[in-house]
Amino acid sequence: MVRMSCPLSRRCVANEWRRVATSTVDCKMSAMPSVTAFAPATVSNVACGFDVLGFALGSPGDEVTARFIDGPPLVRIDDVAGDEGRLPRDATKNTAGIAAWALLTAVGERRGIALSIRKGLPLSSGLGGSAASAVAAVVAVDGLLGAHASRELLLTCAFEGEQVGAGSAHGDNIAPCLYGGFVLVRHTNPPDIVRLPVPDGLVAVVVHPHLEIETARARALLGDSVRLADAIQQWANLGAFVDALHRADFGLLARSLEDRIAEPRRASLVPGFDAIKAAAVAAGALGCSLSGSGPSMFALCRGAEQARGVAEAMTEAATRAVGSAPETYISPIVAQGARVV
Numbered sequence: 635m636v637r638m639s640c641p642l643s644r645r646c647v648a649n650e651w652r653r654v655a656t657s658t659v660d661c662k663m664s665a666m667p668s669v670t671a672f673a674p675a676t677v678s679n680v681a682c683g684f685d686v687l688g689f690a691l692g693s694p695g696d697e698v699t700a701r702f703i704d705g706p707p708l709v710r711i712d713d714v715a716g717d718e719g720r721l722p723r724d725a726t727k728n729t730a731g732i733a734a735w736a737l738l739t740a741v742g743e744r745r746g747i748a749l750s751i752r753k754g755l756p757l758s759s760g761l762g763g764s765a766a767s768a769v770a771a772v773v774a775v776d777g778l779l780g781a782h783a784s785r786e787l788l789l790t791c792a793f794e795g796e797q798v799g800a801g802s803a804h805g806d807n808i809a810p811c812l813y814g815g816f817v818l819v820r821h822t823n824p825p826d827i828v829r830l831p832v833p834d835g836l837v838a839v840v841v842h843p844h845l846e847i848e849t850a851r852a853r854a855l856l857g858d859s860v861r862l863a864d865a866i867q868q869w870a871n872l873g874a875f876v877d878a879l880h881r882a883d884f885g886l887l888a889r890s891l892e893d894r895i896a897e898p899r900r901a902s903l904v905p906g907f908d909a910i911k912a913a914a915v916a917a918g919a920l921g922c923s924l925s926g927s928g929p930s931m932f933a934l935c936r937g938a939e940q941a942r943g944v945a946e947a948m949t950e951a952a953t954r955a956v957g958s959a960p961e962t963y964i965s966p967i968v969a970q971g972a973r974v975v
Contacts, residue, residue, distance in 0.1 A: 667701070667778075668699050668700060668701035668778070669699070669700050669701075669774050669775075669777040669778040669974055670697055670698070670699040670700075670774060670974065670975050671697065671698055671699075671700075671769075671770045671771075671773035671774035671777060671972055671973065671974050671975065672695050672696070672697050672770060672972065672973060672975045673695050673696050673697075673698075673765075673766040673767070673769040673770035673773065673811050673812075673971070673972035674690045674691050674692065674693060674694075674695040674766065674811060674814075674968065674971065674972070675690075675691045675693065675694050675695055675755055675761040675762055675763075675766065675840075675963075676688050676689065676690050676691065676761065676762035676765060676766070676806075676807045676810045676811045677689055677691065677761070677762075677810075677838065677840065677925045677926070677930075677932045678760075678762060678806035678807045678810075678925065678926045679806060679893070679896060679923070679924065679925075679926060680806075680875075680891075680923070680932075681871075681875075681890075681891040681892060681893040681897070681921060681923035682868060682871035682872045682875050682890055682891060682892060682893060683806070683818070683872050683875065684868070684893065684895045684896050685804045685805075685806055685819070686806055686818055686819045686820070686872070687806055687816075687817070687818055687819075687872070687875075688762075688805075688806035688807055688809060688810040688816075688817055688819070689810050689815065689816045689817070689832075689838070689967045690810040690811060690813075690814045690815060690967065690968050690970075690971050691761075691838060691840065691963060691965040691967075691968065692965040692966065692968045693754070693963070693965070694754040694755055694761075694963070695754050695755065695766055695770075696751065696752065696753055696754050696755055696763070696766040696767050696770050697751075697752040697754065697770060697975070698730050698749055698750070698751050698752075698767065698770035698771045698773075698774045699749065699750040699751075699752075699774060700734065700747050700748070700749055700771070700774040700775045700777075700778045701747070701748050701778065702745050702746065702747060702748075702778065703745075703746040703747065703748045704746070705746050706746060707738065707743070707744045707745060707746055708725070708735075708746045708747075709725040709731045709734045709735045709738065709746070709747050709748075709749065710725055710731075710746065710747070710748045710749070711723045711724070711725045711728055711730070711731055711748075711749050711750075711751065712748045712749065712750050713750040713751070714728075714750075714751045714752075714753065715750075715751070715752045715753065716752055716753035716754060717751075717753045717757065720757060721751075721753070721757075725749070727798070728751075728767075728795075728798075729764045729767045729768045729771075729795040729796065729798055730749055730751050730767040730768060730770065730771035730795060731749060731771070731795070732768070732794050732795040732798055733767075733768035733769075733771045733772050733791050733792045733794055733795030733796075734747060734749060734771045734772065734774075734775045734791075734795075735794075736772075736790075736791035736794040736795070737772045737775050737776060737781075737783065737787070737788070737791040738775065740783070740787055740790075740791060741779065741781045741783065743779055743781075747775055747778070749771060749774075751767060751770075751771075753767070754766075756842060756846075756961070757846060758846035758847055758848050758849070759842050759846070759929070759930050760842075760847065760924065760925040760926035760927050760928045760929060760930040761840070761842065761925060761926065761930050762807030762808075762810075762811055762926065764795070764796055764798075764807075764849075765792070765796050765807035765808045765811045766807075766811055766972075767795070768792040768793075768794075768795030768796050768808065769788075769792045769808060769811045769812045769971070769972045770972055771792075771795065772788045772791045772792050773788065773812075773972045773973065773974060774974070776788060777974045785812060785813065786824070786825050788812060789805070789808060789809065789812055789825045789827070790823070790824075790825060792808050792811075792812065793805070793808060793822065793823075796808050804819070804822065805819035805822045805825070805827070806819055806926075807926065809825075809827045810971065811971055811972055812971045812972050813827060813829060813971050814968055814969050814970045814971030815829055815830070815832055815967060815968070815969050815971075816829070816830040816831070816832050816879060816967055817829055817830060818830055818876065830876060830879050830880075831879050831880055831882075832879065832966075832967045832969070833879060833882035833884070833887075834882065835936055835937045836884075836934060836935075836936065836966070836967060837934070837935045837936070837937060837938055837940075837941040837964065837965070837966055837967075838932055838933070838934055838935070838941075838963075838964070838965050838966070838967060839914070839919070839932065839933045839934075839935060839941050839944050839945045839948060839962070839963070839964055840925060840930055840931070840932045840933075840962070840963045840965070841910065841930065841931055841945075841948045841949055841952050841960040841961070841962045841963075842929070842930040842960050842961040842962075842963075843904065843905070843929050843930075843952050843955075843956045843958075843960045844956065844958055844960065844961075845904070845905075845929040845956065846929070847900075847903050847904075847927055847928045847929050848927075849926070849927050855899045855900055855903075856895070856896060856899055856900075857899075860895060864894040864895060865894075865895075867892070867894045868893075868894045868895050871890045871891075871892050871893075871894070872890075874886055874889070874890040875887060875890035875891070878890055884920060884936050887920055887921075887934070888920040888921055890921075891920060891921025891922075891923065891934065892921070893923050893924075896924065896927075897923055897924055900924055900927060900928055901924070903927075903928055903929065904924070904928050904929045904931065905955045905956055906951060906952060906954065906955020906956065907924075907931070909951045909954070909955055910922070910931055910948050910951040910952050910955065911923070911931070912951075913947040913948055913950065913951035914931075914933040914944050914947060914948050916947065917940075917943045917944040917946070917947035917948075918935065918936075918940045918943060918944060919933035919934065919935050919940075919944045920933070920934045920935060920936060921933065921934055922934075922948075931948065931952075933948060938964070941964050942964065945962050945964050948962070949962045
């Protein structure tokens with residue numbers, strides 16, 4: 635993974651837990667060791683795969699450290715860094731805290747856990763920030779407990795936190811964040827995750843303008859109906875895209891990176907969207923679209939050299955449109971998702 639330097643840089647929570655977790659308890663620190671987990675940024679939707687396609691980047695990402703504490707069974711948030719004080723310190727309202735408690739409940743753990751969270755992902759960026767915190771929390775707690783929980787269980791527990799953080803339970807950030815690689819979410823409950831092949835040489839470019847778009851606001855723009863013609867084309871694009879991954883057919887992949895559902899309704903939220911997308915394609919990108927609900931935008935490229943040219947073009951276009959240089963990342967689609975570090 636290469637991170638480019640500037641200017642190319644940069645319902646499972648029980649009422650009883652809420653009562654216990656918010657009570658004032660003088661808990662002494664345990665001498666038990668701590669476990670830290672890293673969970674990567676993810677690109678979701680991937681143009682033609684609204685709410686079902688996603689892939690993992692090498693970085694950036696969030697880190698969560700878990701340790702035991704004395705006292706009653708609860709989850710406590712000791713510290714959050716990198717959020718400018720904006721995220722809840724109340725574990726019953728924090729994505730990581732809710733996910734951690736869901737895992738403790740699922741495995742029948744009766745010890746208390748303290749979490750420290752380091753946000754490496756910008757808030758409301760379209761890079762799966764709430765998913766990363768939830769996934770890092772369950773991986774860290776699982777490592778601390780030595781529970782060796784299945785991925786399906788970890789995914790289910792992380793969903794509990796994601797539902798609070800993102801306002802709905804959809805798996806196109808959670809699943810690639812946990813599993814790594816390229817995934818298709820066929821079903822969320824129970825989880826049915828399809829891991830897709832990644833053709834050799836497929837590289838992602840992501841630019842994150844210094845803007846924020848709340849997921850709930852972006853979803854509200856979509857409404858609850860889709861034109862039949864658009865739905866048919868979206869299904870065709872998704873099927874073709876999956877086939878292109880399996881056969882490493884970059885031409886078909888490029889033709890399939892078309893979003894008929896979300897992008898037409900959300901593009902106006904990103905200043906200069908059309909210019910940034912046009913710059914990416916002109917520089918040789920296979921395709922370009924919103925990452926999640928935006929404002930981040932991604933492009934898929936064939937090879938690192940092409941990706942560097944696309945990154946320059948997208949960064950220049952975004953800088954002109956927004957007035958400041960975005961954070962720009964170049965990364966392969968990494969096979970490994972969240973992990974203990």
